[in-house]
Amino acid sequence: AFTKKDVTLSEDRPKTLLLQKHSDYLASYGLNKDDYEYCMTEYLRMSGIYWSLTAMEIMNESSRMPKEEIIEFISSCQDKESGGISASIGHDPHMLYTLSAIQVLSMYDRVDAIDAEGVVRYVASMQQEDGSFFGDQWGEVDTRFSFCAVMCLSLLHRLDAININKAVDFVLSCMNFDGGFGSKPGSESHAGLIYCCVGTLSICKRMDALHADELAWWLCERQLPSGGLNGRPEKLPDLCYSWWVMSSLSMLNRIHWVDKKNLEQFILACQDPETGGFSDRPGDITDPFHTLFGLAVGVNLFLCFTRVFYYSDVFFANVNRNLLQEYDYII
Ligand SMILES: COc1ccc(S(=O)(=O)N2Cc3cc(-c4ccc(C=O)o4)ccc3N(Cc3cncn3C)C[C@H]2Cc2ccc(O)cc2)cc1
Numbered sequence: 615a616f617t618k619k620d621v622t623l624s625e626d627r628p629k630t631l632l633l634q635k636h637s638d639y640l641a642s643y644g645l646n647k648d649d650y651e652y653c654m655t656e657y658l659r660m661s662g663i664y665w666s667l668t669a670m671e672i673m674n675e676s677s678r679m680p681k682e683e684i685i686e687f688i689s690s691c692q693d694k695e696s697g698g699i700s701a702s703i704g705h706d707p708h709m710l711y712t713l714s715a716i717q718v719l720s721m722y723d724r725v726d727a728i729d730a731e732g733v734v735r736y737v738a739s740m741q742q743e744d745g746s747f748f749g750d751q752w753g754e755v756d757t758r759f760s761f762c763a764v765m766c767l768s769l770l771h772r773l774d775a776i777n778i779n780k781a782v783d784f785v786l787s788c789m790n791f792d793g794g795f796g797s798k799p800g801s802e803s804h805a806g807l808i809y810c811c812v813g814t815l816s817i818c819k820r821m822d823a824l825h826a827d828e829l830a831w832w833l834c835e836r837q838l839p840s841g842g843l844n845g846r847p848e849k850l851p852d853l854c855y856s857w858w859v860m861s862s863l864s865m866l867n868r869i870h871w872v873d874k875k876n877l878e879q880f881i882l883a884c885q886d887p888e889t890g891g892f893s894d895r896p897g898d899i900t901d902p903f904h905t906l907f908g909l910a911v912g913v914n915l916f917l918c919f920t921r922v923f924y925y926s927d928v929f930f931a932n933v934n935r936n937l938l939q940e941y942d943y944i945i
């Protein structure tokens with residue numbers, strides 16, 4: 615049966631970045647602790663804080679976030695015994711939330727608020743004989759956790775704590791004939807995992823090992839007539855894939871292979887002028903996750919930043935303030 619493979623953008627879609635709306639949306643997210651979505655996302659709270667803070671930083675509005683409360687929360691989420699950090703108080707430590715915590719503390723320059731050596735010990739303890747990384751004590755392997763490990767240790771200036779060559783060997787063992795990467799050896803190529811693998815190789819200074827042209831070709835093939843990008847062939851476009859694809863292309867210095875004007879339209883159409891925030895596709899419910907990635911790519915594309923747009927830059931969101939001023943985006 616024929617299934618819809620793209621979306622059509624409506625005429626009355628937003629045509630500019632509604633930055634004040636997004637700032638208000640993120641500032642009020644989580645104020646009402648009984649809010650349904652807030653309660654349902656307790657299991658990823660640490661990452662939710664990271665996504666909201668980074669989005670606010672991109673808009674130069676991070677002063678609206680409760681800094682001291684966040685730092686206190688992170689400190690109480692570190693597991694004293696393993697050194698790892700959990701998504702919420704009383705949850706199990708995990709590589710995903712350990713990275714989010716270190717990214718937030720790095721943005722606040724408050725890594726001193728936790729036992730950094732304990733974090734290093736936890737991350738190193740997750741590396742396996744084949745160079746891969748577990749996500750937590752239960753032993754799930756995924757190239758996402760390779761990225762978490764090297765990004766986290768890079769922020770702590772402690773890459774010496776793991777076997778870099780074996781980490782690189784495992785990532786390369788996940789490369790497919792299309793130049794892309796999956797979660798494990800033999801897994802099909804997926805834009806989110808390509809971002810993790812390219813980011814890992816970039817931090818390990820092994821971009822030479824990539825088949826850059828084949829990979830960039832597969833990435834720019836993600837763009838659909840609506841301007842949006844999907845994560846795999848035959849899938850619907852989804853805003854967050856704009857980030858996974860565009861950041862990967864940026865690291866490959868082939869960002870010009872995508873139709874930016876078309877993509878910009880799709881990104882702006884994913885804004886909700888009522889609630890504020892971005893959703894995965896026009897008309898869906900907005901969330902902090904898609905709001906970060908919509909802003910990260912939107913602000914870059916829309917303001918035509920010349921600077922190379924790297925995974926680490928967006929995490930520090932050291933956005934060029936005067937460029938935002940130039941486009942009178944100061945809110
Ligand atoms: C709504 O269903 C999901 C499915 C998976 C997840 S996830 O945690 O595995 N994850 C991140 C993610 C988060 C949200 C979300 C909603 C509210 C908040 C508050 O901060 O965040 C929503 C989706 C989402 N996904 C799922 C997704 C995104 N686009 C399409 N889908 C199906 C991504 C998912 C995997 C992930 C990606 C990056 C990352 O740093 C961590 C996890 C979360 C909700």
Ligand SMILES: [Zn+2]
Binds near residue numbers: 853854855894904
């Ligand atoms: Zn998405």
